[in-house]
Amino acid sequence: MIHIDQMTPSDLHDLMNAFGQDVWNLAYILTRRHDLADDIVQDVFLKAYSSIHTFRGHSAIKTWLLSITRNTSINYLRSAFVRKVTLFEWINTKESSPSAEQKVMEYTFSSEIWDTVLKLPIKLREVLILHAKYEMTTKEIAAMLQLSEGTVKSRLFRAHGRMAAYRKESALYE
Structure with a gap:
């Protein structure tokens, strides 16, 4: 059971196991990029860990995490760095063949x-x-x-x- 006023590393691990895939899925759906979704998941759980005391209990923890995920995803998409990296990757990946992992992920989401x-x-x-x-x-x-x-x-x-x-x-x- 997670205590609202504090979170232990064990609680964080439990949250990540329970909601990590949902957080990643939403981050991917919003950004359409696997690498950004991975980064966003890390940020979301770090934010949740450091700000659990702000959770008021008006919604489920899952809803709170998804809200953090949405806001973090939008911030990533708005950042100039992401726009530049996205353009750079688009230019570079046109000339190279996709990795086996990319092929599997594309098949999964196709x-x-x-x-x-x-x-x-x-x-x-x-x-x-x-x-x-x-x-x-x-x-x-x-x-x-x-x-x-x-x-x-x-x-x-x-x-x-x-x-x-x-x-x-x-x-x-x-």
């Missing part, structure tokens, strides 16, 4: 649904993932993203509409 989800703008993608994958209610999503419930419902509606349009479009080309 399902048609995930490809379509990743095409969505981040605002639509994040509400859809939080609702569908993490089974959060619109109220929980609104609290996490600091939006009104109406905005969350609107984004979910638009996300579902875009997904249907993408599926219809891809069916035309088959």
